[in-house]
Amino acid sequence: MLPAINHLFLRGMRRLLQRPRRLRFPSLFALFSMLTGCALSSLTTPTLPPMPTGIPVSAWETLAPGLERRAYTPPNSNFGALIAVRIDPSVYSLRAHYRPGTPLTLDEWQAALPGAVVIVNANFFDLQFNALGLVITDGVAYGQAFSDRGALVQVQNGVPRVRSTILEPYLGEALEQAVQAFPMLVMDGAASFNNPNGDRTSRRTVAAQDSQGRILLLATPLLGLSLTELSAYLPTTDMDIVNAVNLDGGGSTMMYVGPASPPYALASFDPVPVVLAVYPR
Numbered sequence: 001m002l003p004a005i006n007h008l009f010l011r012g013m014r015r016l017l018q019r020p021r022r023l024r025f026p027s028l029f030a031l032f033s034m035l036t037g038c039a040l041s042s043l044t045t046p047t048l049p050p051m052p053t054g055i056p057v058s059a060w061e062t063l064a065p066g067l068e069r070r071a072y073t074p075p076n077s078n079f080g081a082l083i084a085v086r087i088d089p090s091v092y093s094l095r096a097h098y099r100p101g102t103p104l105t106l107d108e109w110q111a112a113l114p115g116a117v118v119i120v121n122a123n124f125f126d127l128q129f130n131a132l133g134l135v136i137t138d139g140v141a142y143g144q145a146f147s148d149r150g151a152l153v154q155v156q157n158g159v160p161r162v163r164s165t166i167l168e169p170y171l172g173e174a175l176e177q178a179v180q181a182f183p184m185l186v187m188d189g190a191a192s193f194n195n196p197n198g199d200r201t202s203r204r205t206v207a208a209q210d211s212q213g214r215i216l217l218l219a220t221p222l223l224g225l226s227l228t229e230l231s232a233y234l235p236t237t238d239m240d241i242v243n244a245v246n247l248d249g250g251g252s253t254m255m256y257v258g259p260a261s262p263p264y265a266l267a268s269f270d271p272v273p274v275v276l277a278v279y280p281r
Helices: 003-017 025-035 106-112 227-236
Strands: 061-064 067-072 082-087 092-098 118-121 135-137 140-142 151-156 159-164 177-181 184-187 205-210 215-219 241-247 255-257 264-266 274-280
Touching (some): 082 255, 092 135, 092 177, 106 255, 184 227
Antiparallel strands (some): 151 159, 184 241, 255 264
8 A cells, every 4th residue: 555545544543543532332343443454345344353462472483383473562552562473484485476456355365375374465556556666476577676765575596585675776687576665674683764754653564584584574463653663673672683674554464374273364454466475385
């Protein structure tokens, strides 16, 4: 979703939250349903996703060899829980999937990608549901790479990497998979975003890489965090993050973790045209 659309959505939410005495119970229920991740198309019969209360916060939970999950609670954040999935690239591979002009809901992506064990949303996109920035899926490139912002989550020669496209612009080299978004949140292990202009609390999706080369996919299931808060927080955790990039968030944030029991499904408010999926090798 475009940042401008996210802004309109969040501005509407703020107006509701600033007038709590005028809200009736059905309105509160609908608002809670939206904030916890049900799709807008389902508001007539809301279905709340699983809450992160069953996910361990003190240690990583092994879902399968090479696949772990954990919840983090950033300090001084209301409803700012962060769900992290850690992936060993020697056991799992990453693929980008793109449906220009024909976005899918999380349920539809799950049906379309039955072999995927993890799915998250990826690129920002325009009103016609075409991805902004570069997408490469199985060696076929779409769009034009940003060179003045953000990062690629790429796979080259079977090796995944989170790469700053400011420090290393994409020059057309062969990649098997890639998605691109912005801004960079962590670079070389340090916070890299601190711009309060227009920054605001929102649901977030993040792709990161640690010092061992493992890929981390993260999502905030409720109100989320500002980019500045998230950038400052990630290097303080025990995730040992070297590089991290913000993927499309707000109404687009989605996450599916199939090996969890029960499977964890955080639906987006909007259908999305690009996802990053994880598969057993």
